[in-house]
Amino acid sequence: MRIGELGTILDASCIQDQYDDREITAGYTSDLLSDVMANARASSVLITIQAHKNTIAVATLTEIGAVVICNSRPVPADMVQAARDERIALFTTKANQFETSGVLFGSLGSTSAPK
Amino acid sequence: MIPLPLNTEESPAYILELIYRLKIRNVMTTRLIVAARDDTLRHVQKLMKENAITGVPVAEGPRLVGLLSMDDIIRALDGGYIDDLAGKWMTRNLIVLEDDMPLSFGISYMEKYRFGRFPVLSKNKELVGIVTSRDIIVALLLEINNEMERIEREVLPRPETAGGRTRRVYSTRRFDFENAGRASSEIKRLLKEQGVAAPIVRRVSVAAYELEMNQVVHSVGGRITFTSDADTAEIVAVDMGPGIENVEAAMEEGFSTATEWIRSLGFGAGMGLTNVKRVSDEFSLESRIGAGTTARSLVRLRPSVGEQPSKKDTGD
Secondary structure (H helix, E strand, C coil), X not given: CEHHHHHHHHCCEEEECCXXXXXXXXXXXXXXXXXXXXXXXXCEEEEECCCCHHHXXXXXXXXXXXXXXXXXXXXXXXXXXXXXXXXXXXEECCCCHHHHHHHHHHHHHHHHCXX | CCCCCCCCCCCCHHHHHHHHHCEHHHHCECCCCCECCCCEHHHHHHHHHHHCCCEEEEEXXXXXEEEEEHHHHHHHHHHCCXXXXXXXXXXXXXXXXXXXXXXXXXXXXXXXXXXXXXXEECCCCCEEEEEEHHHHHHHHHXXXXXXXXXXXXXXXXXXXXXXXXXXXXXXXXXXXXCCXXXXXXXXXXXXXXXXXXXXXXXXHHHHHHHHHHHHHHHCCEEEEEEEECCCXXXXXXXXXXXXXXXXXXXXXXXXXXXXXXXXXXXXCCCCHHHHHHHHCXXXXXXXXXXXXXXXXXXXXXXXXXXXXXXXXXXXX
């Protein structure tokens, strides 16, 4: 699956669309940034409600290609700018993390399961 | 000469130089709110309220003739003469500063007279400004800030890349989440440019980010020093306190002393130090209460054959 398909699959709106449309192979759901760094895999989608620019810093370090902000949490402008600078896609959705993770897991299937 | 509220014999030369070099005109407010003699005290009170000020000079053209303070207004309200004219109740015997005086005069006057403000006159006795302690604080803060920036530029080692060795020093500040992550982003870029394999770059970046955030969240501020050559990347994080009370507990996953609001930002999960240890080939942590904490992480950039990189976080 490519990042460009996420909007349709997750019914999420893309609020930062200047990204590298990479292949997505996994997802990770967490609001703890250290947890994301420890466990998220490269080329993942990060599902979170942590809407601030430190999330982008963590995504950059872990090669996460897209961040989905759940529960329609407002996204500050400096976060959008940081994502643009790092060419990371940013989505928002009114669905919560559980629902979003479920849909994404269904689409990615077994490729997202831990090795 | 009125004494300054500091020991001028032992003060840093810069502070003395500063308060003598700056003139009153450099710190005063020139946007003046003035009243006329035949304005009512009620009008003066309105001026104070609208402009959030506590004193209003009374002027006749460019000449200062008196001053009304919040105190005068309170007395007028209490005494029932708030509709009287300013000229009747204003203070006439005024202590003024001249715009050409050094700032040290202003500070001495503040100390001696305890007034909230001093009108400022030019050489030809025209009212040109007003000085409050707030004006002085702001001016000093800006000047000291400039000076500290200059000193930091001098003291901090310059970036160097010599003989295949790269060295960078970054400083962190308490709760400065705006700039947090800068060091780790740059370290990541440097290693990438050096051609280091992505999973190893990630390990160093994770160590750098966690150590950086630890300083921002828990310390009063500190310094991150990154050194790399062809074989190793080392991050040394030194902070100036307060120190970790129980180093063993701090190394336990899930242990955290972070406050609620820090946690609400996604930090303080109690995973930081364990993350650093996990991605490091060598890791050490020393801390003393009151002195500070030093953490060191070393990652080998070219794992030798036989080593099990799968134990480490490789991002896959």
